[in-house]
Amino acid sequence: MCYLGYFINIQYVSLFFTAMSRSIVRQSKFRHVFGQAVKADQNYDDIRVSKVTWDSSFCAVNPKFLAVIVESSGGGAFLVLPLSKVGRVDKNYPLVIGHSGPVLDIDWCPHNDNILASCSEDTTAMVWQIPDHTPSRPISEPIVVLEGHSKRVGIIKWHPTARNILLTAGSDNLIIIWNVGTGEPLMTMDDHPDLIYNISWNYNGSLFCTTCKDRRLRVCDPRKNEVVAERLCPHEGIRPMRAIFTKEGNIFTTGFTKMSQRELGLWDPTNFEEPIALLELDTSNGVLLPFYDPDTNIVYLSGKGDSSIRYFEITEEPPYVHYISTFSSKEPQRGMGFMPKRGVDVSKCEIARLYKLHERKCEPIMMTVPRKSDLFQDDLYPDTAGPEPALEPEEWMHGRDADPILVSMRDGYVPPKTRELKVAKKNVLDTRPATRRSMSAVDGSSLPPQLLEKLVEEIQNLKATVLSQEKRICDLENKLSKYTNVSGSTEECQAEVRLICKPTALASHLKKHCYTLAQPPLARWPQADPHFQIITNLMWPTKEGAELQGGVRFTRDNLLLKDGGIVALDWAVSLTDQQAQAKRDHHPGGRFLGHHSSNPAIVVIIPNAIGRVTPHLLMLCYKALQQGFYPVVFHRRGHGGCPLTTPRYQEFGNTSDLAQAVAYLKSHHPSSTLLAVSEGSGSGLLLSYLGECGSSSYLTAAACISPVFHGQLWFEYELPWLYQWIALIYRKFQINR
Known part of the structure; x- marks a missing residue:
């Protein structure tokens, strides 16, 4: 009996501790959720994720597409990929462009998987229709442009249940709710200070x-x-x-x-x-x-x-917020996208999928509940929000509320038929040509979807071909007019002076007010001969330049580049008090040309390939100081006394060196306007820099000055062998020194 009693007591103790353990460990079907990154070949590689300093996710995803905000020169852009297009992304893959400033936020419409909204620093929001097929060229025409903010727009959100209702918030502290179908704001809130x-x-x-x-x-x-x-x-x-x-x-x-x-x-x-x-x-x-x-x-x-x-x-049980687990990886994330429940894989018991943005790729991460059975797990997948809107815009505006329309996940997600954005009577699209859109609405129902996609792709390819041919014809016409209007003789060259620029308002102003552009040059042969002018500029300084030697001097800043190279910035300084007083007398009121803002403008001067400050540049520095500018001469590696510390050496200089120098000036003088002037062959460096940087350059304006007449033709021709030989000897002397 003692042994039996002992056995019964032990059994009671065992049952007691079992009950206690059940009460301590929280019961939850999500307690063992774990994260797992996909295999490397399932990533989206070579994506240049945006570096804009803004706390948004930079990524949006739905069951059909992945959208990522990317780096882009000349405005804002984002990349849209079908989910199936994994692997390396071609650098020429068409982007969605249209914003003139960096894109800050994007959001997929919950009721149409082909509609995406974006907002930007350019104070606008745009709504885009993304085609199912891969476009042959960048998408640049939004369906609707929403303009109502006075500062950058950083937040954009679709309404979860009402059709075509979109919310935007900007740095002007306004919240605007739009009806995308009409492109008009429904209400504006200004309660945030x-x-x-x-x-x-x-x-x-x-x-x-x-x-x-x-x-x-x-x-x-x-x-x-x-x-x-x-x-x-x-x-x-x-x-x-x-x-x-x-x-x-x-x-x-x-x-x-x-x-x-x-x-x-x-x-x-x-x-x-x-x-x-x-x-x-x-x-x-x-x-x-x-x-x-x-x-x-x-x-x-x-x-x-x-x-x-x-x-x-x-x-609903204390402590209400329960920690489950942590998914860790080696690389930090720059953004994150979250897949709606309609896009997860129910056959793998996947309950969530996140898209992690690295510096150069996007990595999907699956959150999975471990289950042994391959059958559909009803407890993991309740009915979820579907793509059908529960309300129309008018119903929501009149005060009606409705929960999302739910769909079952038992058979997995079946993408609905592609739908175009429905628009109301006052749609902004009424101002656009509607021929192709109306034809597709009338005749598209009788054509198979594959044939429609093929026809649309052929039309886009034809349009791209026409645009490229038009550009080629325009280039050929420009070349023909150049050789027709400018012949080989000096007198015929002098008969017409052309301003090499686009026919803009600035060009018309210069032709009207700069009389030397409308009259033939006064110089004749031999003074007008380019070779004679080059030799004169190099061998004999002008009288004015010689007189300026005592009035202008330079102080040097040596700039250490990222790769260890050194360039120099020579600041022109030391005008006498008498000269400063003289320039005040010439400009009543004390306001000079260089003082159009609170801080003087900085003029970056780029010498020719020889690298020395010619009398013409010295005169330019003198005149700039007189007008209140801050002139600074940019010397390339190995030029102007700069030591050559790296094997990286180019005749005309490197655009990345100039870009770093301009960025350095902007960071140390953020309130000053930056201008640039180049002389002769130094124009090659300036033009290359402007072509690469585009609108992202810190330069407000730039000018290329030639020491010879018809500098464009002289610059475009091949360098004569004598000049090549002299330049080679000069460079060898510089490197040996």
């Missing part, structure tokens, strides 16, 4: 929450145009916050403590006095971007510069 960090709609789109630089969390009713609730300092730190609505109506926030520790919070918008939960995370500078799955109530947190993704489950 400072920069808006982020905006999130609630589940049915009746409210949205915002975080602002004034450290307030607000809940707004857009149709009443009022703030219905707000909380001051939900996180005590001064760094940016983020907030999102949960499916139950609570608000999940990320922010910082006073000690710069990252912090999570869960709030009830009907009672902002105390948080439902507040959790400290770690110490880091990166703002945590939350991505929320309403079907599983899991929040995925990704910080720019972090190499990990943390995920938490939100429940």
Whole structure:
């Protein structure tokens, strides 16, 4: 009996500890979710992710396409790829262009997988129709351009349930809600006194929450145009916050403590006095971007510069925010995209998929629940939001609310038929040619989709061919006119003086007011001979130049380049007080040509290939100082006494060297206007720099000056053998020295 009693007691103890363990370990079907990156051949490689300093995800994804904001010269652009186009992305792959400034945010329409909205520093938002087939040239014509902000637009969000309702927020502290079908604003909110960090709609789109630089969390009713609730300092730190609505109506926030520790919070918008939960995370500078799955109530947190993704489950039981796990990798992320539930693979028990942006690639990461059965898991995949809108714009504006229309995931995601954006009567598209659009609407139903795609592709190829032929014809006409108007004789060359530029308003102004451009040059042979002029410039300084030697001197800044090379910036200084007084007498009121702003303009002067400051450049420096400019002479590697510290040496100089010098001047003189002037063969370096940098250059204006008449023709011809031999001997002497 003793042994039996002992056995019974042990059995009771075992049952007791089993019950205790069940009460301690939280029961959740998502407790074992793990993240896994795809294989290397399933990545999207060679993508130049944007380097704009803006806290957005830079990536948007839906079940059909992946969109990434990329680096682009001459304006903003983003890349749109079909999800199946994995591997290396061709550098000439057509981009979506149209913004004149960097793109800051993009968002796919939840009701049409071919519609994408973008916003930019150029103060506009645009809506694009993305074709299913790969375009043959860049997409440059948006469906709708939304203009209403006075400063850059950094946030763009589609309404979750109403068709064609789009929200934008800009640095002018305005929130504008648009009807994309008409291109007109429905309402404007100006309740925010400072920069808006982020905006999130609630589940049915009746409210949205915002975080602002004034450290307030607000809940707004857009149709009443009022703030219905707000909380001051939900996180005590001064760094940016983020907030999102949960499916139950609570608000999940990320922010910082006073000690710069990252912090999570869960709030009830009907009672902002105390948080439902507040959790400290770690110490880091990166703002945590939350991505929320309403079907599983899991929040995925990704910080720019972090190499990990943390995920938490939100429940109605304390402590309400439950840490699940962390996915870690070696490389930091520069952005993140979150796939809607319609795009996950149910056969692999995948509950979420994130697209991590590296410096040069995009890497999909799958979040999976381990299950042994291959059957459809009903508990993991409740009905999710489908692509059909629940409301029309007019219904939503009149106060009606509706939850998203749900679809089953049992048979996986089936892409709906491609639909064009529906427009209302006052659509902005009415001003565009509608022939092709109307024909496709009438006749397209009777044609197979494959034939339609083939016809559209052929039409685009024909248009591209026509454009290239038009450009070629224009180039040939310009060359023909050059050889027709300018013959070989000197007298015929002098009979016509042409301004080499496009027929712009500036060209018309110069032809009207610069009389030397409308009259033949006064010089005749031999003075007009280019060889004679070159020798004269090199051998005999002008009298004025000799007199200026005592009035202008140079102070040098040696600039160390990224690869260890050295270039020089010689600042022209030392005008006497008498000369300064003289220039004031010439300009009444004390306002000089170089002082059109609060800070004098800087003139970057580029000498010819010989590299020395000629009397003409000396005179230019003197005149620039008289007018209030700051002239600085740029000396290439090995020129003007610069030591040649690297084997990188070019006759006309390197454009990257000039770009670094211009960037250095802009960083040290941010309020000054930068101009550039080149002499003779130095124009090759300046023109190459302008061609490579385009509108991203810090130069406001530039001029190329030739020491000979008809400098363009002289510069385009091949260098005579005598000059080549002299230049070779001169370079060898410089290198040996």
